[in-house]
Amino acid sequence: MSQNKILHVIIDHRENKLKTILDKKKDTITYESKQLDVADIVITNDVAIERKEGFDFVSSIMDNRLFDQLLRLKETYDYPILILEGLNDEVFENTGMKISSIYGALSFISYKLGISVIPTRNIEDTAIVIERIANREQGGKDGMPILSRKAPKEMSKKERRSFIIEGLEDIGPKKAKTLIEKYKTPYQVFKAIRHTEILYTRTGNPKSIQGPLEDLTGFGWKFVEKNQKILFGKKKKSPQKKINDKY
Amino acid sequence: MSQNKILHVIIDHRENKLKTILDKKKDTITYESKQLDVADIVITNDVAIERKEGFDFVSSIMDNRLFDQLLRLKETYDYPILILEGLNDEVFENTGMKISSIYGALSFISYKLGISVIPTRNIEDTAIVIERIANREQGGKDGMPILSRKAPKEMSKKERRSFIIEGLEDIGPKKAKTLIEKYKTPYQVFKAIRHTEILYTRTGNPKSIQGPLEDLTGFGWKFVEKNQKILFGKKKKSPQKKINDKY
């Protein structure tokens, strides 16, 4: 089920270590090497990454180089990302910078400048992050279908209606969305389920459905049976309608 | 640069270690301890922090707890911050979770959810970050830290029927249980809501309800109005029934 699609990113030509690592992931992600002026890695037109190794991060704070770079990044891309690589004890202790100053800058970048900070342990992890982000942006499965079961706080009406529908059996975000888009309100959905009949074969096996839901794909007799039982307490209809059918 | 003004934050009453550390910084920052439902530390009405220790971070990804918390944080505050504390090798290696999954979640939170992630090495560093942020936010204005708190809600997979009902507005497990016990099936509940009328005063203001739900306590016109809108798309009835009432 994983992405069969091959991801593609652009990497600054000086990032040799990173390219070496990505070469080992050829099957899932490819790259082209260019001279980039405002970022180190470009995922899409909207998403780009600046990568900073721990020591360089700190020293670039001191000479104001970092903020220039990040501001340009922010101006150029809608989703600017800073990967903070290996910001560990060694870095904190071996630079002349005060710890509180480092965190001050980091806080500023993250929540005031609005740059997405992602910490990684090393460059291998950085490669993983790049692959994950590329997969989300290029893997086609973005959007927002991941709105399943969260607390019923402040949702939009549509979200809330889907949320109600998701309480049914054998239904997830996808089918819930389908139903709400066709029937608008939960009540209409329930009514549709109520008025859907299960068709049986002559020998008494369930075959298909008939009624409101038969136009939609993805809803069969099993769905109808289970949820009629839950919603209305309907019993499984005993298939004995063949009495005057034969002779 | 540092103000002499004393900073003030609100800290969840369970954060005992953090409070101990902040006690040592009494000269620059004070706090009050409250029961907070949506954040761990509140800086201002706009800025609040969720603090997650490494191991808890990972395990809260798995059970979807983290995303609920962060979504609520984002809905409640304009500047939601996640302090990621001590996400080190030990955490990465001692959880059954795949590294790519951890980074996938982290990336999602940071650049897709728009939550500001700030990594720290330990809780002492976390205290530093809190102090820096408080200083930036409060370092010039008088404090305004009062904040309403939102109800936390944990959806346990109880009875399926109550679960469905809980998707409604202004309803929790208790009211859901009441309704299911009286009406047995969700469909009957919805029908009851449908057939409940809102009574208006002569001046057109909603007064009370009439119909199936009027026997139960805890269900008023507001409940009926909101949920009729969600369930059936009913518009607020314009109270013009007084036409032949006068003459």
Place this chain on the structure above:
DNA sequence: CTGTAATCTTTATGA
């Protein structure tokens, strides 16, 4: 979050 297993629907095929 990610990946895999388990279910269900639908299409295809043979009796």
Place this chain on the structure above:
DNA sequence: TCATAAAGATTACAG
């Protein structure tokens, strides 16, 4: 037409 098999899609669950 019915019954079974295979394929495609979605949901449920574990790590």
